[in-house]
Amino acid sequence: MSPTDQSSAGSSPTTAPTPSMSEYRKREQSITLSPLEEQLGEHSEGADGSTQELLTLNFGPHHPATHGVLRLLVTLQGELVRDVKPIIGYVHTGIEKTAEDKSYWKVIPVIERMDYLSYYFNALAFCGAVETLCEVEVPKRAQYLRVIHLELNRIMSHLVWLGTSALDLGAISMFWYCFREREKILDLFEMSSGQRMHTRYFQVGGVIEDIPLGFTEKLRGFLKEMPSRVDQYGALLNRNEIVLHRLRGTCPLDAETLLSLGVTGPLLRAAGNPWDLRKAAPYCSYEDFEFKIPVGTAGDNYDRFAVRLAEMYESVKIVEQALEGLPEGPHITEDRKIALPPRHELATSMEALIHHFKLVTEGLRVPPGEVYYPIESPRGELGCFVRSDGSSKPARVHMRDPSFVNLQATAPMVKGAYIADMIATLAMLDPILGGIDR
Amino acid sequence: MPDATALELIAQELREAEGEGVVADTLFFRNQATLSVEPASIRAVLAHLREKGYRFLASLHGVDYYPQEPRLGVVYELLDMSRVDRIAVKLRVPSDSPEVESVTEDWPTANHQEREVYDMFGVVFRGHPDLRRILMPEDYEGHPQRRDFPIGGEPVIFTRDEAGWLETRE
Amino acid sequence: MEKGGPGVEVKREPIDAGTGVHVDGGSLRVQSLNARQLLRGGDLVGPNPSAHLEGADFERHVEESIMTTTLDKAVAWARSNSFFPATFGLACCAIEMMSIVAARVDVARFGFEAFRASPRQADLLILSGRVSIKMAPIVRRIYDQMLEPKWAISMGACCSSMGVFNNYALVPADKFMPIDVHVPGCPPRPEALMHGVLKLRKMVQDDPDMGWRDRYDARGTEEVLPASGERSAEQEAVTDGMGENQSMDTSGA
Numbered sequence: 001m002s003p004t005d006q007s008s009a010g011s012s013p014t015t016a017p018t019p020s021m022s023e024y025r026k027r028e029q030s031i032t033l034s035p036l037e038e039q040l041g042e043h044s045e046g047a048d049g050s051t052q053e054l055l056t057l058n059f060g061p062h063h064p065a066t067h068g069v070l071r072l073l074v075t076l077q078g079e080l081v082r083d084v085k086p087i088i089g090y091v092h093t094g095i096e097k098t099a100e101d102k103s104y105w106k107v108i109p110v111i112e113r114m115d116y117l118s119y120y121f122n123a124l125a126f127c128g129a130v131e132t133l134c135e136v137e138v139p140k141r142a143q144y145l146r147v148i149h150l151e152l153n154r155i156m157s158h159l160v161w162l163g164t165s166a167l168d169l170g171a172i173s174m175f176w177y178c179f180r181e182r183e184k185i186l187d188l189f190e191m192s193s194g195q196r197m198h199t200r201y202f203q204v205g206g207v208i209e210d211i212p213l214g215f216t217e218k219l220r221g222f223l224k225e226m227p228s229r230v231d232q233y234g235a236l237l238n239r240n241e242i243v244l245h246r247l248r249g250t251c252p253l254d255a256e257t258l259l260s261l262g263v264t265g266p267l268l269r270a271a272g273n274p275w276d277l278r279k280a281a282p283y284c285s286y287e288d289f290e291f292k293i294p295v296g297t298a299g300d301n302y303d304r305f306a307v308r309l310a311e312m313y314e315s316v317k318i319v320e321q322a323l324e325g326l327p328e329g330p331h332i333t334e335d336r337k338i339a340l341p342p343r344h345e346l347a348t349s350m351e352a353l354i355h356h357f358k359l360v361t362e363g364l365r366v367p368p369g370e371v372y373y374p375i376e377s378p379r380g381e382l383g384c385f386v387r388s389d390g391s392s393k394p395a396r397v398h399m400r401d402p403s404f405v406n407l408q409a410t411a412p413m414v415k416g417a418y419i420a421d422m423i424a425t426l427a428m429l430d431p432i433l434g435g436i437d438r
Numbered sequence: 439m440p441d442a443t444a445l446e447l448i449a450q451e452l453r454e455a456e457g458e459g460v461v462a463d464t465l466f467f468r469n470q471a472t473l474s475v476e477p478a479s480i481r482a483v484l485a486h487l488r489e490k491g492y493r494f495l496a497s498l499h500g501v502d503y504y505p506q507e508p509r510l511g512v513v514y515e516l517l518d519m520s521r522v523d524r525i526a527v528k529l530r531v532p533s534d535s536p537e538v539e540s541v542t543e544d545w546p547t548a549n550h551q552e553r554e555v556y557d558m559f560g561v562v563f564r565g566h567p568d569l570r571r572i573l574m575p576e577d578y579e580g581h582p583q584r585r586d587f588p589i590g591g592e593p594v595i596f597t598r599d600e601a602g603w604l605e606t607r608e
Numbered sequence: 609m610e611k612g613g614p615g616v617e618v619k620r621e622p623i624d625a626g627t628g629v630h631v632d633g634g635s636l637r638v639q640s641l642n643a644r645q646l647l648r649g650g651d652l653v654g655p656n657p658s659a660h661l662e663g664a665d666f667e668r669h670v671e672e673s674i675m676t677t678t679l680d681k682a683v684a685w686a687r688s689n690s691f692f693p694a695t696f697g698l699a700c701c702a703i704e705m706m707s708i709v710a711a712r713v714d715v716a717r718f719g720f721e722a723f724r725a726s727p728r729q730a731d732l733l734i735l736s737g738r739v740s741i742k743m744a745p746i747v748r749r750i751y752d753q754m755l756e757p758k759w760a761i762s763m764g765a766c767c768s769s770m771g772v773f774n775n776y777a778l779v780p781a782d783k784f785m786p787i788d789v790h791v792p793g794c795p796p797r798p799e800a801l802m803h804g805v806l807k808l809r810k811m812v813q814d815d816p817d818m819g820w821r822d823r824y825d826a827r828g829t830e831e832v833l834p835a836s837g838e839r840s841a842e843q844e845a846v847t848d849g850m851g852e853n854q855s856m857d858t859s860g861a
Contacts, residue, residue: 061746064695064725068702069743089573090743091699093766094590094777096558097583110772116700132468160703179710197700197795262495262547280522369467372515372526374496383497385513395585400497400515408550434699437573437740574777575742582776590776594769597786 054082061090067164067426068433072410079418084411092437099397103363104130104204107394111384112198114399115435117160120146120153121377123202125384125399128283129373130204133366133388136338141329142206143285147322148219149192149201150284151315155226156185157378158308158315162233165305165427169246174236181229184222191215204364205339206332216323223320230312237305247302251413251425254299261412262405265380267429270307271299277376284375289321301421304428311378338364363392372400379403379430401435442466448490448525449473456482472526477538480529484514484541492516492525495541498551500559504585508532510559514541531561540566558583681813687731687757688812691805694730694754695723696747698737701764704795705736708805713798720805727753732808734801735781738766744779751785759812761804762787765794 163178296303380402
């Protein structure tokens, strides 16, 4: 199979012939052919006359260590990985297509379910893009509330990552400790929005509701104890010989290769490049807060682990500052063409009633144009591209998902390492298949 | 973002370097700069922009402008990390011959992203090392994110039809 | 122990079981007859013996008053209290499924914490997340690899009924495999999933032939007692015992 065959088949896309089953199987086999195999041939003579073969192993979509339904075709020479080809699409949900069918505020719950661990980030990317298109100003209080929830979500995402990665490495008890903290964060989310996950809290123009009474006290209590908890996680893992042996020095990749592969986020920072959109191109009031960016040196698995662990401390700091400086004001924009009017106005103002009616039945109208809005999600640069044609439904929504692009770095990282290192690397890569497959 | 004048300067330089027909249009909308280029010259344009400092290809995605022709668009979002500058390069291909040259050789990050554009829109990237469907099954027919592809969906029938179950129980 | 001797002081009190049964010692024969009457729920051997329980009523009385020892029910009790769920997380619901293993909603207190990675060792498939068309044949293959008896819980709105996305890419789980319990929610709270699992447990306990008779078209091989007519005691007991716990809520959990 060569790309030219594909292009000739693809030049008339609507009439492409369905490949027969044998062609399909042939194409699947050809995925595994790598230059080394061509050099080695299928067999090769070892020093003592034994023959060597390359084994193609399918780390199927159903595998406890693939962090979701990721399929890897791994070509092995003994225990050394010679080539790895990820095959994705097993949780492709057509979210972007569904989003074209719904009005702008109905898209938000659909978009949230893409990268299902960092749902506030998905919502912010989309809302930010639409706000840019509509040229709507988000009130300061709403921005600070957004930052609080975003950073809590970042901590939560890193907690799940830590729990499941430690599970992969064999440190099973970490799972329970991390999920204990996660439950506390989810309690906070439930207080503010009523839902634990996929909360639909961010809306175009602000947040849907102000935080309830008791939220700040509970949040303060959580913030007071969180740094000591992260210390505990560090104490459990940082001096554990097995964890250190498995993570230190395994599968490093330098920053240049990562940049050419489009990798951002903790992976890039672990390799030494301090690129963080919260500092470089601040959005949503991040410039008001003081925090540091943890940067690694070696770019190996241990640095990726340490960077994420350190980011949890920094996120706690950001939430503290946001909570202290939370200004008074509206929690959503006052522009009635974008945000629903408060309920008490409906009884007195005819205009408010009409706005409410139009917004609920038709949705908000967005001026035509195309916009790309990037933010820093726990996995890297999450960008949302929205094309509007002037109607109340988006004409194209595309999320530049960080995990989708970061996955391309798997092969360079893992080539020449052992399978166990590959498992550890996959864990440190933090792929979320919902974002990859969308 | 480069501001409007800087964008015009870039466009001017491109025209001088690559030829007159290369840059079709510039657009500075909501503080974001966009260059619309001819599909044939995309590699050259991206290489030129790389010289100017936009060394990071953040995103490569497709858009369907149905029913306008040329219908399928591909957007390349470039980022200059040292100056925190973004610029978007857009091109349009007609649906009867949706072919663009692949930029995977110069920008390895484009590998999976071009496959996704091929899968979802049918844009064929010449020179791509491994152009297969990435999200849909390999033998799927059709390109789902085109605007004239139906959204689909199916009715749900449950394992135990409730009324039928109650009958058999009694 | 002879009469009048210093023997063990055993207080014999009349047992009032509501049926007017009196046990007052007497000969061994009388005692055993009384015991049999007690079992049958009727009156003592006396001037007015109450109607004996027969057939289906008798079975039901036995079940209510004494823990049943029919092999089926014992096996069902053991199976229901030791589900081995398969690790099958697809999407967002998988995170909430991980939450039930975590400490707050602890699935280990019911005995279900042994998540087995290999489908050959698992008997409960908790489909957590959206099933895309690329994944559906794989789910089916894994379900086929599981050994009988096996159950499936469809967790979340996406696999139960297409959920938030009703589009070209998703398949409802009922299309390609039989599902026993649907747990709605997007994602369902861990408590909701726990409720679904416990409902499945109840279903397994109360209905010994849970599903497989329908699946393999094995109706007609149930035990039929000639005295009680066409239905066996088991089926009578089950249909009579059907309450709200037994209802297969496809709409709510």
